[in-house]
Each structure stands twice: as structure tokens, then as C-alpha cells.
Amino acid sequence: xxxxxxxxxxxxxxxxxxxxxxxxxxxxxxxxxxxxxxxxxxxxxxxxxxxxxxxxxxxxxxxxxxxxxxxxxxxxxxxxxxxxxxxxxxx
Numbered sequence: 001x002x003x004x005x006x007x008x009x010x011x012x013x014x015x016x017x018x019x020x021x022x023x024x025x026x027x028x029x030x031x032x033x034x035x036x037x038x039x040x041x042x043x044x045x046x047x048x049x050x051x052x053x054x055x056x057x058x059x060x061x062x063x064x065x066x067x068x069x070x071x072x073x074x075x076x077x078x079x080x081x082x083x084x085x086x087x088x089x090x091x
Contacts, residue, residue: 027052031059031086035066038084045091061086 031049037072039045051057063069 003084023054027055029057029089031057031089033062033084033086035062035068035080035084038062038066038086040081040084040089042085042088045088047088048085050090053091055091057089059086 012081023084026065029051033063037038037048047058062084065076068074068078068080
């Protein structure tokens with residue numbers, strides 16, 4: 001589902017049209033977010049990937065508690081933090 005959402009945003013922004021106008025397939029940058037690499041503040045965090053104009057970002061996100069709550073009985077004590085952030089990305 002996230003892939004479709006990102007593709008939709010790219011289409012709305014017209015980013016994919018740059019590569020189409022040049023007659024080339026856009027470059028796809030793939031990044032897999034896990035609980036071990038997410039950030040809780042960006043501040044001065046270094047970019048986890050770099051994209052050029054026209055590139056497509058294919059990534060995922062974690063839920064508000066880092067996917068720690070999986071079944072009934074799981075508590076917030078299992079979460080490393082709240083609102084984990086995927087990225088940042090340098091464009």
C-alpha cells in the first residue's frame with residue numbers, strides 16, 4: 001500500500017515526468033526502514049539515501065510505536081519511542 005501511496009505522490013508532483021520526457025526509466029532508490037535504523041528526531045541526522053531529481057523513492061514506514069505492539073497484551077513498554085521517522089533523504 002505504501003508503494004502505491006508514494007507512486008501517487010510522485011505522479012501528483014510530476015517527478016516521474018522528468019524521466020519520461022528524457023525517454024529513460026526513472027532510477028528507483030529502495031530503502032528498508034527497521035526499528036534499528038529509524039530516527040525519533042531528524043535534527044542533524046545524516047541522510048540515509050540520496051536521490052536525484054526524477055528518482056523514485058520506494059520505502060516503508062513503521063507505525064507510531066515502531067511496530068512493537070503486535071498482539072493483545074503487548075504494552076507500550078515494548079516501544080523504543082513514539083513516532084519513528086523513516087529517513088531523512090537527501091534530494
